[in-house]
Amino acid sequence: TSELDIFVGNTTLIDEDVYRLWLDGYSVSAAVALRARSGILEQTRATAAVLQSDSVDHYRTFHRLGRPLHAPPKLPHQLIFQIPPSRQALLIGRYYAFDEAFVREVLGKKLSKGTKKDLDDISTKTGITLESCRRQFDNLKRVFKVVEEMRGSLTGRKKLQYLSFGDFAFCAELMIQNWTLGAVDSQLDDMHVDLDKEFLQDVKELKVLVADKDRLDLHKGLVCTALRGKLGVFSEMEANFKNLSRGPVNVAATLTHNKDVRDLFVDLVEKFVEPCRSDHRPLNDVRLFLNHYSASVHSLYGFRHQALWDRSMGTLRGCFLRLYHD
C-alpha cells in the first residue's frame, strides 16, 4: 500500500461520475464500491487498487475545491485550480443542485443550527446521505444569505403541507418573472429579485373591482354569461362570485407589507384554492373560470387598469392553477 499517492494536473481533472458520488455524500470506500459495480473495471481493464487510488485522489481534489465553491464568484479568480470556464459552470451547477425530497423537508423550517442537528432525521426519511444533506443545507443558507428578500416563501404553515417543492418553485418563478424590478427594467440583472414596490402599490387600485358594487355586478354578469352551461356547478359560482373575486384582488393588493409577502402562499391557498376545493370544482372548471374572469375585465367599460390587471392576474392565475391539487 502506498504511503503517499497523488496526481496533480496542470488542468484540474474532474471526473463527473466521481463528482456526483462525492456530492451525493458517499464515502470513498462506498464510491469505490459503486464505481466497481458500474463495470468500469471491466471496461478499462483496471485493477481495484487503481480505482481506489483514483477515487481517493478525486475526493481529495473535490474536498479542496470546497472552499472556492462556497463563494462561486471567486472560482474564476482563484489561481490554485486551473479549470476551464465550462467546467467551472458544471462544478458550481452540480454543487448547488439539490434533491427535491430534501429541500421539501427543509422548506418551512428555520435554517438554524437546530434544523441542522435534525438533518440525520431528514437523511433517514429521504434516503439522502447525511453528508449530502449537510451540503445542501449549507448551500441553502448561503443562497438564503444572498437572497434574503425571499425569506417569506420559505416559512410556511400546515395548510401548505400538501404542496411539493415544485409548486413553490413554480410560483416563485412566475413572481420573479412578472413582479420583480428585474422583470420590468432590463437594465437590472436577473438577480434583482426585489418585488416591484411601485407595482404592488398600484395593484391596490384593482380593489375597485370588488369595492365598487356596479363594477362587481358588471364583471359578474360578463363572466356568468360566458360560462353559463359550461360549468358543472354553475350556481355556486354565481352565488359566490364576490368571495371568489375578492381572493385574486386582495392577494396582490396586500403585498406591500412584508408580513403579507411572507404569508403569500398561505393567502393563495386560503383565499382561493380552499374555497374552490370546498365546492369540489374540477380543475377544468377552475381554469375556465379564471380564464374568463381575467379576460372579461377587458370588456369592463371605463376600467383604466388593464395592464396592471394583466400583470397581477397573469401570475396569480398561474399560481392558483398550479396549487389547485390534492
Place this chain on the structure above:
Amino acid sequence: MPGKLKVKIVAGRHLPVMDRASDLTDAFVEVKFGNTTFKTDVCLKSLNPQWNSEWFKFEVDDEDLQDEPLQITVLDHDTYSANDAIGKVYIDIDPLLYSEAATVISGWFPIYDTIHGIRGEINVVVKVDLFNDLNRFRQSSCGVKFFCTTSIPKCYRAVIIHGFVEELVVNEDPEYQWIDRIRTPRASNEARQRLISLMSGELQRKIGLKVLEMRGNAVVGYLQCFDLEGESGLVVRAIGTACTLDKLSSPAAFLPACSSPSKEMKEIPFNEDPNPNTHSSGPSTPLKNQTYSFSPSKSYSRQSSSSDTDLSLTPKTGMGSGSAGKEGGPFKALLRQQTQSALEQREFPFFTLTAFPPGFLVHVGGVVSARSVKLLDRIHNPDEPETRDAWWAEIRQEIKSHAKALGCHAVVGYSESTSICEEVCILSASGTAAVLNPRFLQDGTVEGCLEPRLEENLPAGCGFCHIPYDELNMPFPAHLTYCNNCRKQKVPDVLFTTIDLPVDATVIGKGCLIQARLCRLKKKAQAEANATAISNLLPFMEYEVHTQLMNKLKLKAMNALFGLRIQITVGENMLMGLASATGVYLAALPTPGGIQIAGKTPNDGSYEQHISHMQKKINDTIAKNKELYEINPPEISEEIIGSPIPEPRQRSRLLRSQSESSDEVTELDLSHGKKDAFVLEIDDTDAMEDVHSLLTDVPPPSGFYSCNTEIMPGINNWTSEIQMFTSVRVIRLSSLNLTNQALNKNFNDLCENLLKSLYFKLRSMIPCCLCHVNFTVSLPEDELIQVTVTAVAITFDKNQALQTTKTHAEKLLQRASTDNEELLQFPLELCSDSLPSHPFPPAKEHLESASSNSGIPAAQRATSVDYSSFADRCSSWIELIKLKAQTIRRGSIKTTVTVEKASPMGEGNFRNRSAPPCANSTVGVVKMTPLSFIPGAKITKYLGIINMFFIRETTSLREEGGVSGFLHAFIAEVFAMVRAHVAALGGNAVVSYIMKQCVFMENPNKNQAQCLINVSGDAVVFVRESELEVVSTQQPAANCQPSCPGGEVTT
C-alpha cells in the same frame, strides 16, 4: 550603475483573516531589493486592499539585477505587537534584462508562506530601465538569453553552436547553520529560499559571462540543479550549451538558400579522392579513419579499452579500401577532421541538446556514461568550490575519453546528476557519443553556412546510425551489418542514445516506453566503507540495467533506444537503478532476433517442458508486441539484413590481415548457422525470476502510447489537447525479510501500478500518448521508496494515426509538410533534406541486394546476438567494469558504460499536427508542458526562463490531509505560482517544463512534514496556427517557401 528597477504595488485580494476579532486584515507591503526596502501604507480592515502605491525605485548595478530576486512581503499591521507576515512573493527580474523577452512584469501573484501555503494574491507591476551604457555587459552578463529547451528554440536560428558551459556555486545551507536552532521554521525556510534564489541568479550571471567570452548570445538546454549536501553545504550547479542565435524575423532572409539543389550534392563525394588524408590540413591531426568497407560484421576485436587508451585514435590509413565505401569514406574523414579541429579547442566538446538542426548530427556512437562515488566534506570556503569543480571535471574527462574510444569527438544529449545519502554522493554524467558536422561549431563559418557544403551530403537520413568507430578495433563487442537503408555503411545491431529521435530517421511502427528497474540491498556502513560498498555494487547494477533494457527491447521487437536516462539512487541500505528510454524500430538497423531461453539441465523432462512453455510465452509476447506497435518491416528486408556478410573468402582475408583479435576461430564459428536469437540462460531461480519479470510488464491499454522522448515515433497527428501532470508515490517496505528479489518486485510493482493509474486517470483523452514521461526515484528514508513522474498527455487523431503504412513517397511528402517548423530555422537544410527523393527506393534495394548475396543462407539469418556472443558481451563488459572499478579514498570509484549504437534514415514524422479543433484561448489559461512545443500552436516569443524553488513545511500534517493532502496541495500551489509568473510576463505557456527536485521528508509522529520543490521551464507566448496548418498541409510541396515565421501566408 546601469539600471533602475521600478515596482508598483497595486492591490491584494482574497487575503486571509489576520484579526479574529474583526474578521479582517490591516495589510501593508514591504518591497525589498538588495538592501533597500520600501513600504506601502497600511490598508485598514480589508481582505481586498487597494494600495495603488507610488513607483518604488531601486537604483542598482546590473550585476545585482541578475543575482537578486525582488522580494515582496505582505504583512498584517499590528499596533501593539510585532506585525504578522502573511506571505511573500519572489520575482525573478531576469526576463526584463534582455530586449527580446518581456518588457514588464504585471499581474496577480500568489502570496506564498512556507508554513501556510498560498494566502491570497497581490497585484504587482515591475519594470526595469537599463541605461544605454555600451559597457554594460562588462560587469554582468545581462542580455544573454537562457533557454531550458534542449533544442534550438522555435523562433530562432542557430548561427553557431559554441558548446559546453558549466558553473557551480556553493554555500552553507542555512538549515544547518547554528542560528537555525533559535529561529522559526518559517525564517529558516525563507532564508533557504532566498539563498537558493540568490545563488541561481549568480550562477546564471556567471554562465552568461562565459557565453559572452565565447562570443555567444544564448544558452540553450540550460539545466540547473541544486545538491543538498546537508552539513557539508549547498551546491547549485548548472550546465548548458552556448549558442549564437538569430531571431527569425524576416522569412525572406533565408528564402534564397532554398534554391540550392541538394541532389547535386549527392554526386560530389564520388568525385573525391578516396584517400582521406588528402583532405586533412595536416598529417599531425590524429585521424580516426572510418572503415567504410565491408568487413564482416562479426570480426570485432575484444579490446576492452573503452576509455584509457588512445589506440583507436591512431591513424590507420590504407585500411578498408573496398569498393563499397566511396561515398562515406573520404567524406567522413574530411568531416571528422573538420569537426575535430573545431572541437579540439574545447575542453569538453559536450552539448546538452537532444535535438539538432538538420545535418548537425553526423554519426552516433552510443551512450557514454560515468559515475563516481564521493564522500562529502564540509565546504570550508564557499568562494572556492574547487573540490566540487574537480569532481565534475574528472567525470567529464572520463566521458570525453569514452567518446573518443567510440571514435567520436563530441557528446550530445549530455546531462549530469547526483544522488546523495548522508555523506555519500554519487555523481553521474551521461550522454551520447557523436560525430558532428562542424558547420555549426565554428566561428567564421557563419557566412559559409549559407552555401551548401560537402558535408551536407549525408546518406539520406540513415547516416546517424552508421558506426563512427573502427569496426576492427571496436571498444566493445557488437554485431555489425550493412545499413538496411543505404547498403553502404555499417550499422550496429542495436543503438542506445540519450537524444531524441532525429527528425529524419526512418522508423517502422510506433515506439514505446521501456524501463529497467532494479534494487540492490547494501549493508549500512559509514564513510569510506560505505563508499566502497556502493562502488562495488555499481558495476553490477549498470550491467543488469543494461541487460534488462536489452531484453525488454528484444521483447518489443525493436532495435534502438532514444532518450535513455539511467538513474542510480543511493539510500541507507539499498541502491536503486531506474532506466527509462523510448524503444523504436529503426529501419536502417537489422531486425532484432527473438529471445531464446536455454536451460542448464537439459535432461530433466519437466524442466524442459517448463522451459519450452516459457519460450512459447516469450515468442507470443514478441508477436503480440509486433502487432501492437505495428512493426511490420518490409518482408524482403529479412534478406537484406541477412545479406551484408561478404563472401567467406573475402572475410577471412580481412580477418587475417586486420583483426587483432585472438578469437578469430570462434568468431568464424559464430557467424555460421547459429540461431539468431538472443539467448537467456536460466541457470538458477534468479534467472527464472528475471524472465518472469520480463513478462510482467503490461502494455498500456489500447488507445494509449507512452514514450520519454519529446514525441512519439510513429504518431504525427497531434490534436491540441494537452494535460501536463505530476504524480508522486511513496511506498513503505516491510522491513522484514528484505531480499533483493522482494525489493525488485516491490519497486517494479510501484512503477507499473503508477503507470496503470495514469492510464486510468487519463482515459478520457484516448487516443492519446504520454510524452516525455520522466520518472525519478528517491529514497527519503530507510524503508521508503518515492517515485515522482512528470509527463504530458497529448491527444491525437486516431483516424490519421491508423495510416501508418504508407509508401515512402507519401511519407516523404508528409515529412516535407510536417517538418516545416524545423526547416524554418535552418533554411539551408530545407533543400538538402526534405526535397531529395528517396535515393534508395526499397524495391531497388532489394534487387541489388538479392543479386549480390548469393551463397548466404540469408533467409534464416536474423541479426541479434546469439548466445555465445551474448556471453562474450557479458564477460567483456565485466572486464571493462573491473578495469574501471577502483576505490579512491575520499575520492571516487567509477564505472563506465558505453553502449551500442545504430541506424536509419529519415521519415521522422515529428511535429506534425492536425488542425486544432478549437482555438479556445481562454483568458488566463496557462499551459504547461515538458515538451519544447505546443501541439497545434506556434510559439511566437520566448519571455525568459522560469526557475523557481519553494519550500513548504507543516506542523499540522494530519489536519492538512496527511502526507498526500499536504503534497497534493503543495504541488498544486507550485503549478499555480509558475502559471502566475508566466501570465505576469505576458505569456500563456511554459515549455520544457521540468520538476528537477521534489524532496519530501515526513515525521508523522511529530505531525510534521517538509518538502522542497525546484522547477524550471521557458515562459512563452504561443498562438494557435489553425490557418497556417491548413495551408501547409494542403501544399506540402510549397515547403520550400516557408511562410510561418512572419505569418505572411496566413493573409
